[in-house]
Amino acid sequence: MLKPxxxxxxxxxxxxxxxxxxxxxxxxxxxxxxxxxxRLLQEEALLSEQxxxxxxxxxxxxxxxxxxxWHVRRVAAGAVSAALAAAASLALVLLPGGRxxxxxxxxxxxxxxxxxxxxxxxxxxIVVACPDLATQDxxxxxxxxxxxxxxxxxxxxxxxxxxxxxxxxxxxxLSARRPVSL
Amino acid sequence: MSAAVQGLRMTxxxxxxxxxxxxxxxxxxxxxxxxxRRALGGDRAAWDALVARHHRRVVVSxxxxxxxxxxxxxxAQETWxxxxxxxxxxxxxxxxxxxxxxxxxxxxxxxxxRRSRRESISGAVEELPERQHPxxxxxxxxxxxxxxxxxxxxxxxxxxxxxxxxxxxLLACDGQELPHAEVAARVGLSVQRVRQILCEVRKKLRxxxxxxxxx
Ligand SMILES: [Zn+2]
Numbered sequence: 028m029l030k031p032x033x034x035x036x037x038x039x040x041x042x043x044x045x046x047x048x049x050x051x052x053x054x055x056x057x058x059x060x061x062x063x064x065x066r067l068l069q070e071e072a073l074l075s076e077q078x079x080x081x082x083x084x085x086x087x088x089x090x091x092x093x094x095x096x097w098h099v100r101r102v103a104a105g106a107v108s109a110a111l112a113a114a115a116s117l118a119l120v121l122l123p124g125g126r127x128x129x130x131x132x133x134x135x136x137x138x139x140x141x142x143x144x145x146x147x148x149x150x151x152x153i154v155v156a157c158p159d160l161a162t163q164d165x166x167x168x169x170x171x172x173x174x175x176x177x178x179x180x181x182x183x184x185x186x187x188x189x190x191x192x193x194x195x196x197x198x199x200x201l202s203a204r205r206p207v208s209l
Numbered sequence: 210m211s212a213a214v215q216g217l218r219m220t221x222x223x224x225x226x227x228x229x230x231x232x233x234x235x236x237x238x239x240x241x242x243x244x245x246r247r248a249l250g251g252d253r254a255a256w257d258a259l260v261a262r263h264h265r266r267v268v269v270s271x272x273x274x275x276x277x278x279x280x281x282x283x284x285a286q287e288t289w290x291x292x293x294x295x296x297x298x299x300x301x302x303x304x305x306x307x308x309x310x311x312x313x314x315x316x317x318x319x320x321x322x323r324r325s326r327r328e329s330i331s332g333a334v335e336e337l338p339e340r341q342h343p344x345x346x347x348x349x350x351x352x353x354x355x356x357x358x359x360x361x362x363x364x365x366x367x368x369x370x371x372x373x374x375x376x377x378x379l380l381a382c383d384g385q386e387l388p389h390a391e392v393a394a395r396v397g398l399s400v401q402r403v404r405q406i407l408c409e410v411r412k413k414l415r416x417x418x419x420x421x422x423x424x
Contacts, residue, residue: 036408039408039411040404042269042272043389043404043407043408044265044389045389045404055278055279058277058278059277059278059279065277065278068272068278069272069273069275072269072270072272072273073273074411074414074415074418075269075273076269076270076273077355077359077363077418078363078378078382078411078414079382079384080355080360081355081360081363081364081367081382081414082378082379082381082382082383082384083382083383083384084360084364085364085367085379086364
């Protein structure tokens with residue numbers, strides 16, 4: 028093969044649109060003849076698409092105002108918790124009601140809403156809980172790195188389904204009046 | 210279940226409202242909205258400008274799906290042709306780019322793949338041009354989607370780069386498809402420096418995303 032193989036750099040430059048039209052054409056022609064280079068280009072394209080997702084879900088600056096008071100109610104032991112355990116991730120978004128707090132639950136993956144209610148003194152806030160043992164360290168660390176308060180709730184260690192930290196919320200979730208799909 | 214809830218931790222966060230944020234993420238350039246309106250009215254020059262801005266992203270999204278590069282260019286062209294056609298028939302009421310184009314392109318790519326499969330079942334696969342075979346079929350839709358954990362790792366890594374580098378990255382990758390020259394103008398750097406920063410951030414995030422794969 029006469030043309031040079033792609034390097035990660037050249038593939039990256041191509042994806043970024045930084046190559047001259049001639050270089051870009053040469054690179055493209057090469058990927059049509061060379062399977063490994065076609066894969067390399069696909070990988071870089073895939074990374075680019077993923078980085079778009081990372082950028083678009085990067086949360087705006089956040090700050091901690093005060094800890095939450097919370098409690099657990101009516102957790103059905105059977106189907107609900109099984110469904111929740113199976114859920115890849117959940118996040119709870121608390122929204123202010125007309126008077127007093129009016130929790131609404133946001134659940135991803137189409138599972139049943141959690142029978143978990145939280146109360147906040149704050150008018151509106153996002154609560155992210157990351158209780159499972161496998162991820163709580165990395166979750167807490169990630170939160171701490173971002174300057175967030177990580178807190179253990181008081182006296183409620185039972186019957187709470189598995190959660191993972193959710194660091195990006197969809198646009199509009201904060202002002203939504205109903206459950207928002209994550 | 211009970212083991213999973215021991216040591217439950219919570220993180221509480223509030224959106225920082227009405228406080229300084231370097232670049233408001235919802236800000237779409239005014240000219241983008243004006244262009245979209247003109248394009249919806251059938252203005253060909255507006256379409257050309259929109260295509261010029263978003264074409265690369267459409268091609269890259271097709272490459273990421275394993276479409277070969279020459280076919281990716283064809284499908285990207287077809288994408289725009291179809292959108293313009295829909296507009297001319299009065300079927301477009303809103304023009305949200307690049308999402309609409311990405312969706313259309315994904316549809317065309319899936320259609321292409323279906324056709325290849327059908328023809329391969331009927332025994333005609335050898336007659337298909339090789340460029341219509343996927344580059345790597347193992348890169349499934351699942352692998353394309355980032356897991357929650359990958360996302361939070363990437364966000365953590367992004368939180369650690371310098372604010373100015375992060376700003377460049379977010380400006381360039383927030384979906385508006387700002388040309389690098391415009392990113393450079395906004396942050397007062399050269400285009401070359403902007404691309405250098407993008408590559409550096411890209412490396413860090415690549416590492417952050419790959420961590421989990423190896424775990
Ligand atoms: Zn090669």
